[in-house]
Amino acid sequence: MARAKIIKNSLITLDPSLFMHLLLISPFCSLLFSPKKSPRTHHLSSSPTLSLFFLSLLIFFTFLGISILSFIPISHNSLPLSVPSLSPSSSFPPLLSASLSAMVSNTEIDEPTLSNSVMVPLPVHGVTGNVSKEEREFWKQPDGDGYRPCLDFGIEYRRNSARVSKEKRRFLVVVVSGGLNQQRNQIVDAVVIARILEAALVVPILQVNHIWGDDSEFSDIFDVEHFKKTLQADVRVVSSLPSTHLVSRQSIETQIPFHAPPFWIRARFFKRLNEEGLLVLKGLDSKLSKNLPPDLQKLRCKVAFHALRFAAPIRELGNRLAKRMWIEGPYIATHMRLEKDVWVRTGCLTGLGPEYDDIIRRDCESRPEYHTGRLNMSYIQRRLAGLCPLNALEVARVLKALGAPKNARVYIAGGEPFGGTRALQPFEAEFPNLVTKKMLARDGELTPYANRSSVLAALDYIVSLSSEVFVSSHGGNMGRAMQGHRAYVGHRKFIMPNKRAMLPFFEEAFISHEEFSSIMRKLHRKSQGQPELRTNKRDRDVIAYPVSECMCKY
Numbered sequence: 001m002a003r004a005k006i007i008k009n010s011l012i013t014l015d016p017s018l019f020m021h022l023l024l025i026s027p028f029c030s031l032l033f034s035p036k037k038s039p040r041t042h043h044l045s046s047s048p049t050l051s052l053f054f055l056s057l058l059i060f061f062t063f064l065g066i067s068i069l070s071f072i073p074i075s076h077n078s079l080p081l082s083v084p085s086l087s088p089s090s091s092f093p094p095l096l097s098a099s100l101s102a103m104v105s106n107t108e109i110d111e112p113t114l115s116n117s118v119m120v121p122l123p124v125h126g127v128t129g130n131v132s133k134e135e136r137e138f139w140k141q142p143d144g145d146g147y148r149p150c151l152d153f154g155i156e157y158r159r160n161s162a163r164v165s166k167e168k169r170r171f172l173v174v175v176v177s178g179g180l181n182q183q184r185n186q187i188v189d190a191v192v193i194a195r196i197l198e199a200a201l202v203v204p205i206l207q208v209n210h211i212w213g214d215d216s217e218f219s220d221i222f223d224v225e226h227f228k229k230t231l232q233a234d235v236r237v238v239s240s241l242p243s244t245h246l247v248s249r250q251s252i253e254t255q256i257p258f259h260a261p262p263f264w265i266r267a268r269f270f271k272r273l274n275e276e277g278l279l280v281l282k283g284l285d286s287k288l289s290k291n292l293p294p295d296l297q298k299l300r301c302k303v304a305f306h307a308l309r310f311a312a313p314i315r316e317l318g319n320r321l322a323k324r325m326w327i328e329g330p331y332i333a334t335h336m337r338l339e340k341d342v343w344v345r346t347g348c349l350t351g352l353g354p355e356y357d358d359i360i361r362r363d364c365e366s367r368p369e370y371h372t373g374r375l376n377m378s379y380i381q382r383r384l385a386g387l388c389p390l391n392a393l394e395v396a397r398v399l400k401a402l403g404a405p406k407n408a409r410v411y412i413a414g415g416e417p418f419g420g421t422r423a424l425q426p427f428e429a430e431f432p433n434l435v436t437k438k439m440l441a442r443d444g445e446l447t448p449y450a451n452r453s454s455v456l457a458a459l460d461y462i463v464s465l466s467s468e469v470f471v472s473s474h475g476g477n478m479g480r481a482m483q484g485h486r487a488y489v490g491h492r493k494f495i496m497p498n499k500r501a502m503l504p505f506f507e508e509a510f511i512s513h514e515e516f517s518s519i520m521r522k523l524h525r526k527s528q529g530q531p532e533l534r535t536n537k538r539d540r541d542v543i544a545y546p547v548s549e550c551m552c553k554y
Helices: 017-025 027-033 039-071 098-106 133-139 155-164 180-196 224-230 262-276 294-307 312-326 340-346 354-366 379-384 392-401 421-430 453-465 476-488 499-506 513-528
Strands: 078-080 147-152 171-176 200-202 278-282 331-335 409-413 469-472 493-495 551-553
Touching: 147 294, 171 180, 180 200, 180 262, 180 294, 180 453, 180 476, 224 294, 262 278, 294 476, 312 453, 331 392, 331 453, 331 476, 340 354, 379 499, 392 421, 392 469, 392 499, 392 513, 409 453, 453 476, 469 476, 476 493, 499 513
Parallel strands: 171 200, 171 278, 331 409, 331 469, 469 493
Antiparallel strands: 078 147, 147 551
């Protein structure tokens, strides 16, 4: 027998069998189905029975009317999610619970649900065979302490959604800059600002990247229609301005302070936007406060982990590369920040010798606008303060100390390292099974994207997400995005080297490998263990630390 369809929302669960149960216990049921009585008995009881009959009808239909009104969803924003652990035998497991599927069954057919919009990694491999205790510990995944995705928006947010998502008078245009993950962060904040200002968001404009010469547009990297549909209950997203709002010249607002809270955004721009109907913002990078109200934090997660899906050609190629890497067993992904621009911006030395260090020094002097390191600190001081990227040798030492086996396959994400193959030689000496996207790709697969640094970074993102272990050498936007995304889809192991604490031990020439390994494991035990709450430290990015605002403990 087919099961009765169950309709759910965030407030109540309704099963059609409930009505039958109420009907059976009501006086109305006894009137309809009671055995026939003698004429005398019927005559004596007809009046009370009719009273009970009409009273039952009144109670029944009153309850029915209230229930129906309660079950009409205010919006599709309250969507609790559940992520099961990924077992070695699973394929692409359903990321979200069955209750979510039932809950969204009454939405529009073409609206993507959160359960099928998140990018899911390939399953974790089981560690088998003759491996050491250290190696087994290295591949072991954190259990997540029971935290699973839960984007349960508040009632007030959902009530306002019906109005905000239909906005047709106020429009926000945002120009975003930087590399892929820097752009992603700004797009996330653009959606949140549109929500704060109750404005429709025009699909963000990607500024030409002057460092890599990438002139990709939003639709070249991201799935535009998916972006619109996923956010249609939160913010109205349009592809272009309507003709009524086109102006020959529009001022661009760039004066936004760091850590701007919602009330500042609204006080500064709402009146002007209401009068002019159009606001153009530029330079959003890390300007919006990291400490937003709970619903806006959840919106950030919804944009980052669900709405910003890569365009179909990128997803298809990225998945092919990831499967080629995954099919041969567990692997490590590391994002080594060894590109020339990173060394120039940090003002740090490469470890490749005087010839290469002189090039970086000259570039730092000729292009001071790119230099983000503290000018009043020497290189040694900046390095010991943890402000410099780890070089390839240092990353290799950390992995080896943490128990990574020498035969482990390591995927190298990122751009071309400064110094070419020489930069990676110290790493390759310890871990010879190095793999890059160029090595994974077959003839012609990367050709269309030769000058598209954002697309190449997106491919790195997809392959890195499915790795058993991810290691970042210098934080940055890619590291933070990977940290949060891996937590969100099942708490994949993520290692952020504690540079400030561990670098002094790199200088000790006579420390044994066993002692060095013991120290490294102690320093990184926390980062490899239970999820860390964002609220433990203020000004953390919820995209990197989605617990506990975007993830509930079940």
